[in-house]
Amino acid sequence: MNTIETEYDLVIVGGGTGGPMAAVKAKEKNPKLRVLVLDKANVKRSGAISMGMDGLNNAVIPGHATPEQYTKEITVANDGIVDQKGVYAYAANSFPMIEELDRWGIKFEKDETGDYSVRKVHHLGSYVLPMPEGHHMKRVLYRQLKRARVEITNRVVATRLLTGPDGAVAGVMGFDCRTADFHVIKAKAVVICTGAAGRLGLPASGYMFGTYENPTNCGEGHVMAYHAGAELTNLECFQINPLIKDYNGPACAYVTGPFGGYTSNNAGQRFIECDYWSGQMMMEFFNELEGGRGPVFLKLDHLAEETISEIEHILHTNERPSRGRFHEGRGTDYRKQMIEMHISEIGFCSGHSASGIWTNERGECSIPGLYAAGDCASIPHNYMLGAFVYGKFCGENAADYVSGISQPAIDAGQVEKEKARVYAPLGKTEGL
Ligand SMILES: Cc1cc2nc3c(=O)[nH]c(=O)nc-3n(C[C@H](O)[C@H](O)[C@H](O)COP(=O)(O)OP(=O)(O)OC[C@H]3O[C@@H](n4cnc5c(N)ncnc54)[C@H](O)[C@@H]3O)c2cc1C
Known part of the structure; x- marks a missing residue:
């Protein structure tokens, strides 16, 4: 079991949906940046959309809906517990993101005139855009990651953030779930895209991996943010489905x-x-x-x-x-x-409710150098398209942030403490 030290400008933890978008957008903003996507699984097939997606739940398409109407819709759906600025920022950027995904080769249902075939399911407006051919999502994202020359490390479970002397993010630590090597990854900023905390409750089937959410999404991103001093919010607005x-x-x-x-x-x-x-x-x-x-x-x-x-x-x-x-x-x-x-069992998931790591409408968390997008972040009812839109915000804003600073100093004490915590179960003679 070795300790492996590496250094990047920006690390994205979680390569499911929002993570790949954050990485690609950071590289587009500044191709010189060293950007790493870290995933506990394999980015080629990880996360909530590993098998594809059958539709966008929340497409805000001109002619069918407006950002103002969508913001009202989500405010009603969430009984008023929303940060409307964050919802509006998503809605205003929803259509350009659909157009970009379309150019990347993701197929959305269209009518005979070529217009997006949006359906009405919500209270007020029409936002559901079917994707009958949506099984190739991960392949398309992976191609974009490769094209943008993003580095990828699979099978490393991130466990804690590193923070510098002033409390700003200085990197991330984790372990390789195949070799048990310990990773210390220095970075000027981190984007957390670890998805929902989907294993808070036991499913009615009694099977721990039979959760509604992708079972690898078990809230480690929430925990890392919390221990680094970042705010979490709306935890009472958990999801049940x-x-x-x-x-x-x-x-x-x-x-x-x-x-x-x-x-x-x-x-x-x-x-x-x-x-x-x-x-x-x-x-x-x-x-x-x-x-x-x-x-x-x-x-x-x-x-x-x-x-x-x-x-x-x-x-x-x-x-x-x-x-x-x-x-x-x-x-x-x-x-x-x-x-x-x-x-379903309960879970923290902003995709379907409102709970998560607090972010503003730029994807910034409450400590410098930390960003969050997708189901782990607090923007309500964001779903897949919201993970992409906020992934873009995080990638672009983090790229600007890291361009102006140097790598914060690493506290060796944090590393030793976390290493001891991660390896502690190996020292036990019985039980966990
Ligand atoms: C059953 C189901 C059906 C859905 N249907 C729809 C739908 O029809 N339409 C729609 O718009 N949305 C739908 N959604 C919502 C949408 O899929 C999610 O909102 C979106 O994919 C979340 O993206 P994400 O990047 O936050 O998480 P994910 O795509 O799940 O990515 C999280 C990634 O983080 C990795 N990870 C987790 N913890 C760690 C760690 N500690 N270290 C390293 N890596 C880690 C995971 O392996 C994973 O790759 C559905 C979700 C589910 C669960």
């Missing part, structure tokens, strides 16, 4: 909504006003169960065969291919019966 019972993917009533599907009670009646996630929607779900009208179901059995086939194509071939196999094994068929739903 309606799922297919015993299957850890989203039920996707909101995906089937535009096709005529909906969430129903045990009598087959619709009881949710709007299938888009909100405090109100979860309260309606809770009330139905408490009122003796549960269990709750995903209802598609009234739809035509062609419609159900199209829904299956979207839900079973992309993002969660295991879903079709799950229904096959269970003997459940959307055509023949309603599919029982359940509630």
Whole structure:
């Protein structure tokens, strides 16, 4: 077990969704920077979009929605607990990001005139943009990382940030989960893109890796930020999601909504006003169960065969291919019966709620040199496109920040303390 020391201008922790975008944008801003993406898994197939994505939940496209309308929408969905400046900054940059992703080769559904085929699912506006061919997301991102000459280190689990004498970020520490080598990586700035803290609660299945969130996203980014002195916020606004019972993917009533599907009670009646996630929607779900009208179901059995086939194509071939196999094994068929739903375990995830590492509308955290984007950061309901937009903000702003400073001094005491903490379980003779 060696200690490996390296030095970069900028380190991005987490190469899932927001991380690759942050790295590419930092290199575009200043190609001379030494930029590293660090991931505990393999960047080629890591994170929440490892199997692709079947749609954008929150596309703000001119002609269909405005940034002002979107900001109001999220304010309503989140019962007013939002930093509107952060939401607005996302919304105003949503469309240019879609256009850029389109140029990179990511396929979004378009109508016969070539216009983006946006669907209405939310309370006020139309923001859902299907991606029936969205399984190639990670391949496209990886190509961009290579093109921008970003360095990549896989299989290193980041555990703590290094801070300099004035409290500013000075790097990151972690260990290689294959070799157990300890890594001390000096950097002038760090962008945390470690996704949701998705393993706060045990899934109803009892299987620890059967979480709604990608199970490698277990909150280490939140913890690193906290221990470095950065603020976390809105932790009471944790996420819970309606799922297919015993299957850890989203039920996707909101995906089937535009096709005529909906969430129903045990009598087959619709009881949710709007299938888009909100405090109100979860309260309606809770009330139905408490009122003796549960269990709750995903209802598609009234739809035509062609419609159900199209829904299956979207839900079973992309993002969660295991879903079709799950229904096959269970003997459940959307055509023949309603599919029982359940509630997920809790998690901190700004993608679907509002909790996370506090950032402003530039992606800056509350200590100098630290940035955060995606599900670990606090901008509410940001989802995949928000991870890309804030990844861009973080990459560009961090590139400017590191260009004007020198590497802060490293405190050897921090390194020794963390090394002892990481290796402590190896010294135990029994248990963990
Ligand atoms: C089941 C599901 C369905 C979804 N459906 C949609 C949808 O239809 N439309 C939509 O717009 N959005 C959807 N989302 C949300 C969207 O996928 C996320 O908001 C977005 O991908 C989050 O990006 P991220 O960069 O924050 O996290 P991720 O892409 O998950 O990346 C986090 C990365 O950090 C790495 N990591 C974690 N901890 C460490 C550590 N300690 N050290 C090193 N690396 C670490 C992980 O390996 C991972 O690669 C869905 C999410 C889920 C879970």
